[in-house]
Amino acid sequence: MHHTTAKVVLVGDSGVGKTGLGWRLAHGEFKEHSSTHGQQFWVLDELGTRRKDGTECEAILWDLAGQPDYRLTHALFLDDADLALVLFDPTDSRDPLHGVEFWLKQLRSGRKKSGEEKDCCPTILVGARADRGEARLTKEEIDEFCHQRGIGGGYLTTSAKEEIGLKELLRRMKEQIAWEQKSATVTTVTFKLIKDYILGLKENRRRRKVIVSQEELRKRLEKTDKEWEFTDAEMMTAVGHLANYGYVHVLRTSEGEERVLLSPELLNNLAASFVLEARRNSKGLGSLEEVRLLAGEYQFRELEKLSEEERDILLDSAALLFLEHNVCFRETDPLGGQSYLVFPELINLKKPLLEDEQPTEDGAAYTVSGAVENVYASLVVLLGYTQTFTRTDQWRSHARYEVGDRLICGFRQEAEGDGELDFVLYFGSDVGAPVRRLFQSLFESFLARRNLNVSRFEPVVCPNGHTLERAVVRTQLRKGSAHTFCSDCGARTPLPRVDEPIQLRQDEQRKVDEQRWFAEQRTRFEQAVFRLSSYAESQRLKRPECFVSYAWGEREQERWVERSLATDLQKAGIGVVLDRWENERVGASVARFVERIEGCDRVIVVGTPLYRKKYENRETDTGYVVAAEVDMIANRLLGMEADKESVLPLLLKGDKKSALPPLLQGRVFADFRQERAYFTTAFDLILDLYGIAHKDTAVADLRESLRESGRL
Numbered sequence: 001m002h003h004t005t006a007k008v009v010l011v012g013d014s015g016v017g018k019t020g021l022g023w024r025l026a027h028g029e030f031k032e033h034s035s036t037h038g039q040q041f042w043v044l045d046e047l048g049t050r051r052k053d054g055t056e057c058e059a060i061l062w063d064l065a066g067q068p069d070y071r072l073t074h075a076l077f078l079d080d081a082d083l084a085l086v087l088f089d090p091t092d093s094r095d096p097l098h099g100v101e102f103w104l105k106q107l108r109s110g111r112k113k114s115g116e117e118k119d120c121c122p123t124i125l126v127g128a129r130a131d132r133g134e135a136r137l138t139k140e141e142i143d144e145f146c147h148q149r150g151i152g153g154g155y156l157t158t159s160a161k162e163e164i165g166l167k168e169l170l171r172r173m174k175e176q177i178a179w180e181q182k183s184a185t186v187t188t189v190t191f192k193l194i195k196d197y198i199l200g201l202k203e204n205r206r207r208r209k210v211i212v213s214q215e216e217l218r219k220r221l222e223k224t225d226k227e228w229e230f231t232d233a234e235m236m237t238a239v240g241h242l243a244n245y246g247y248v249h250v251l252r253t254s255e256g257e258e259r260v261l262l263s264p265e266l267l268n269n270l271a272a273s274f275v276l277e278a279r280r281n282s283k284g285l286g287s288l289e290e291v292r293l294l295a296g297e298y299q300f301r302e303l304e305k306l307s308e309e310e311r312d313i314l315l316d317s318a319a320l321l322f323l324e325h326n327v328c329f330r331e332t333d334p335l336g337g338q339s340y341l342v343f344p345e346l347i348n349l350k351k352p353l354l355e356d357e358q359p360t361e362d363g364a365a366y367t368v369s370g371a372v373e374n375v376y377a378s379l380v381v382l383l384g385y386t387q388t389f390t391r392t393d394q395w396r397s398h399a400r401y402e403v404g405d406r407l408i409c410g411f412r413q414e415a416e417g418d419g420e421l422d423f424v425l426y427f428g429s430d431v432g433a434p435v436r437r438l439f440q441s442l443f444e445s446f447l448a449r450r451n452l453n454v455s456r457f458e459p460v461v462c463p464n465g466h467t468l469e470r471a472v473v474r475t476q477l478r479k480g481s482a483h484t485f486c487s488d489c490g491a492r493t494p495l496p497r498v499d500e501p502i503q504l505r506q507d508e509q510r511k512v513d514e515q516r517w518f519a520e521q522r523t524r525f526e527q528a529v530f531r532l533s534s535y536a537e538s539q540r541l542k543r544p545e546c547f548v549s550y551a552w553g554e555r556e557q558e559r560w561v562e563r564s565l566a567t568d569l570q571k572a573g574i575g576v577v578l579d580r581w582e583n584e585r586v587g588a589s590v591a592r593f594v595e596r597i598e599g600c601d602r603v604i605v606v607g608t609p610l611y612r613k614k615y616e617n618r619e620t621d622t623g624y625v626v627a628a629e630v631d632m633i634a635n636r637l638l639g640m641e642a643d644k645e646s647v648l649p650l651l652l653k654g655d656k657k658s659a660l661p662p663l664l665q666g667r668v669f670a671d672f673r674q675e676r677a678y679f680t681t682a683f684d685l686i687l688d689l690y691g692i693a694h695k696d697t698a699v700a701d702l703r704e705s706l707r708e709s710g711r712l
Contacts, residue, residue, distance in 0.1 A: 001192060002055040002184040005245040006177045007062060007080055008044065011107070012087035013099035014067045017128035017160060021087065022063040024160040025170070039064050039077070039268045041246070043199060046170050047177065055184040056192075059177065060246060065272070071106075072345060073271045075373035076325055078106055081121045083153075083176050085169075090127035090135035090142075090157065097137070097145065100125070104149055105419025106371045122176040124153030126169065131159040152176065190230045191238040197224060198247055198262055210263045211251065211310040217260055251317045254535040256698040259313055270302040271318045278328075278343045284396075286346030290330070290339040293319070294537060316534050323527050326381040327374050330526055332570040334581045339533075339571060344380040344394055351395040358408055362459060363425035364440060365414075365470050370452040372421050376413050379423075382446045383411075385522035386515040387675060389439065390563055401439075405555065407431045409439040424470070434508070441512045446519075462486035462493040517676075524709055525679040526571075528702040529686070533573040535698050536690055544689050545575035547597045549629045550606035551614050557652060561606055565650075565672075565682070572686045579625075590625060597632040602689055605633065605649045607659035607669065615661045630661050637663045648688065680706045 010018040019033040019040075026042035040063050047059035062081075064074045086103050090096050107121055125146055127135060135142075135157070142155045153176045158165035197220070212220065218235060222228065239260055242248045249261040261267060277298055278286050292298060296311050303311045319341060322328040328343045368375060380399045384391030389401040389409060397413040408428035415422040425443060427436050447454050457477065460468045466488040476484040476495060483494045536543065546569060550561045558580070566576045577596050597603055605611070613619070614626035636643040649660055649669040656665045670685050672678060683706055687694055694703060 001187045001189065002053065003187050003191065003241070004055055004057055004179070004182045004184045006047070006057070006059045006082040006179070006182065007246065008047075008059055008083045008085065008173065008177075009078060009081045009107075010061060010063045010085050010087065011074075011078075011103045012126075012128075014065065016087045016089045018087050019063050020160040021085075021126070021128055021158060022061050024163075024166065026061060030161050030163075039074075039265050039272075041265060044173075047173055049174075049179060051179055051184075053184075055179075057179045057182075059173075062246075070272050070275070071373045072275050072327060072343070072377075073268060075106065075371060076271075076321070076327075077268065078371070081107065082178070082182070083173060084121055084123045085126050085173075086123055086151075087126045087128045089129060090137065091129070091133035093136060096127075096135070097142075099418065102418035104151075105369060106373065122153055122178070123151045124169070124172055124176065125151050125155045127155065127157045129159060129161075130157045130164050131162045185241050185244075187238060187241055188230075188234060190234050191241055193225070193228065194221060194235065194238045195242060195247060197221060198242065201262055209307065209310065210266060211259045211261050211306075211313055213257070213259055249317070251313050252531075253309070253313055254316060254531065254538040254698065256535075256696075256701060261314075261317075266302050267314060267317055267321070270300055270314055271321055273300045273302060274318055274322070274341075275343065275346065278341070278346050281346075284348035285340070285342065286344065286348065287331070287340040287342040290341060293341065294534060312534075312538065316531065319530060320527055323530060324523070325374065326378040326523060328377070329381045329384065330530060330571050332567060334567070334570065334576075334578070337570055337575060339573075342394075344377040344399065345374065347394055347396055349395045351398050359429045360408060360410075360426045361429055362470075363427055363436060364459070365425075365457040365474070366423045366447070367420065367455045367457070367474065368423065368447065368452050369420040371450070372416075372419055372452065375421060375447070375450055375452070378450070379411065379443065379446055382519045382523075383439075383442060385519040385526075386442065387518045388511075388515055389442075390559070403431075403435055403439075407435060409435065411443060437508060438511055438515070441508070442515055445512060445516055458496050460484075460493060460495060462489065462491040464489045464491050466491075468493060521679050521706075521709060524706060525568075525683065528683060528706060529568065529572050531702060532683075532686060532690075532692075532699060533571070536573055536692075541690055541692075542601075543573050543575060544601035545577060545599075546602045546604050546689065547577045547600040548604045548606065549597075549611075549626065549633065551608060551611040551626050553610050553614075554608070557606075557608055557610070560652065564678070565604075565606070568682055569686065569689070572689075574686065574689055591628075594625065594628050594632060597629060598635075601646065603633055603636065603647045605647065605660065605664060607649055607651045607656070607664070608653040609658050612654075612659050612661065634661075634663060648685070650685075 010022050012018055020030065022042065023031050023033065025046070026044055042061050044059040044061050049057045051057060084107050086100055088097055088100050092098065104123070107123065125142070146155050153172050156165050156169055156172065158169055214232060214236065218232065239248060239250065243250050246264060249264045249267055251259045251261050253259060274288060278288050281287055288298070294315055296303065296315070303314065322341070328341045330339055331342045332339045376397070380394060383389055383401060389403050391399065392402050393400040400408060400410040403409060407430065409431060411423055411425045413421055414424055425440055457470060457473050460473050462468060464486065466486050468484065468486060472484060473495065481495060483492055485491065486493055548561060548566055552558060562578065562580050566578045569576050577600055579593060583590060583593055611626060614624035615630045617624050617627035633647055636647050649664045649667055650672055651659055651669045652672050653659060656669060670681050672681055683703060684694060687699060692699060
């Protein structure tokens with residue numbers, strides 16, 4: 001068999017009648033519906049056809065909830081639409097086309113290439129619920145709107161209740177779907193039978209098990225036809241095709257086993273519920289407590305009546321969906337060890353006014369249009385995933401980073417319209433031009449990944465030193481003006497080109513490319529660590545407590561220990577005893593802190609030449625804390641084999657002779673001297689701390705994925 005599927009999306013603001021129209025098109029009858037939660041889909045038999053080459057063509061209608069909070073998740077599923085029905089209420093007395101502009105920009109699929117802009121997917125503008133009153137705009141006005149925005153399917157008035165305009169709508173939908181241009185998948189009869197079985201489940205309102213193993217799926221299918229013969233490979237190939245078309249999702253258990261989700265909208269709707277719950281965070285943090293989430297303590301309607309195994313798999317999968325798309329990041333409280341999923345778009349904390357705050361100055365401003373949902377979140381996450389810039393604070397529409405010796409860089413979102421955002425970069429007054437160029441170039445490179453229209457507006461200073469208002473500069477540049485006049489002194493001031501590229505030296509461009517690579521690797525690492533932590537929880541593995549012994553005195557190494565190593569261990573669920581987290585309060589006892597080595601499950605030694613020097617303890621009258629720590633560690637190294645194995649040496653700088661005490665030089669160490677190997681080495685270290693074999697099926701693919709991407 002040859003088969004292809006078209007994805008048709010119903011979009012529009014809440015309450016415009018999307019679900020009523022979708023139900024009528026799919027089932028041929030009218031039914032009242034409450035507001036949709038998340039997503040749902042139906043097969044449109046009326047649009048099905050057979051091509052001349054024999055390919056079976058099938059259309060799936062996706063109904064997407066219109067409330068603003070659902071947009072974070074909808075943005076993850078719009079990029080492969082073949083046709084869009086954009087609904088609005090033509091009787092709205094305020095602004096009938098309110099929200100249409102937003103959805104048109106979300107659907108736009110391309111960037112400017114060779115001077116031309118690719119159209120968004122074929123679109124029909126639909127005025128719904130025509131039975132409820134008179135339209136506030138004339139047909140000519142709406143037709144002109146469609147013409148200006150390239151809506152090739154035009155405008156149509158409909159009523160699902162009174163069956164107005166439905167035949168014409170179906171006719172236009174058939175015209176707009178380019179069946180002949182869609183690639184076909186070669187499948188077997190098994191594919192059709194499995195597909196028909198799954199679609200039959202959707203029409204069955206009784207709750208059944210919706211996540212099945214390969215063996216369970218086979219048994220279910222065999223019950224439908226005892227004469228049907230098929231191999232496991234044929235069945236799973238068919239499942240793969242169905243997943244590509246959106247009929248099913250292939251998920252993983254925490255043990256690394258595959259499962260098939262027979263109701264894919266369940267995952268999408270659970271993701272939407274995550275967003276709603278994070279929005280309700282009482283402290284305005286836009287976050288979910290990871291322990292409560294994975295324990296099933298949040299009340300999500302999608303999990304009702306599911307088995308414990310199904311619940312756990314869905315919760316893991318929904319969290320990974322957001323981590324994969326950089327919509328959220330994992331944050332761990334260093335003192336309490338509590339982990340959170342933080343959604344930057346949902347943070348509602350205002351930036352506090354601090355008297356001793358370092359002075360900053362604005363850099364370039366940007367206007368971004370197109371599919372802008374999740375853009376702010378993605379920028380917050382990816383910039384913090386680089387090796388150079390460390391995210392230190394985030395507030396509502398505002399993120400701050402540090403580089404080097406507490407140099408400040410950041411950006412804020414200043415305005416938001418339908419499908420449009422305004423951003424402004426800012427820097428500490430002591431931040432030099434190279435760091436500014438790097439931050440700005442990374443910011444722009446991450447924007448470039450998102451298929452957006454981006455305009456940059458550099459700060460403009462008049463000949464007498466006055467900085468012009470950004471709004472004035474934007475307005476004049478959009479008019480095509482080459483100059484403007486200063487509002488302070490009236491001086492004529494030339495304007496820069498909006499699209500003038502940043503001039504980077506070759507070494508600076510290499511730095512940008514390198515940091516983008518680190519951000520992509522960090523994204524994969526965060527997903528792998530989340531899955532590993534979930535696996536440890538499901539297996540009830542003991543979460544070890546680790547004492548980290550390292551040398552103070554080199555700022556870069558201290559920052560690496562605290563912000564990279566210790567933080568990543570905590571994200572994996574490992575307890576970390578770190579002096580910087582526990583000894584900074586006045587009156588803390590350093591001696592008692594060192595004694596905690598005795599009670600910890602593992603001791604991590606971060607080897608550097610400075611560590612070896614402080615261990616030798618020859619150049620100070622007061623002695624070094626490191627020397628006392630090594631004395632405690634030596635007790636383990638002179639004990640039983642299990643005691644020796646509890647000490648894990650790391651090499652951060654130098655070689656084993658110059659960086660480690662003699663008793664540790666003969667032991668295998670984790671080598672962190674190469675920055676690009678950090679993620680694979682750190683992941684292996686976490687496995688060793690848990691006592692998980694590197695070849696364990698639950699983690700082997702995670703480990704290999706990090707290694708494969710690290711070699712690119």
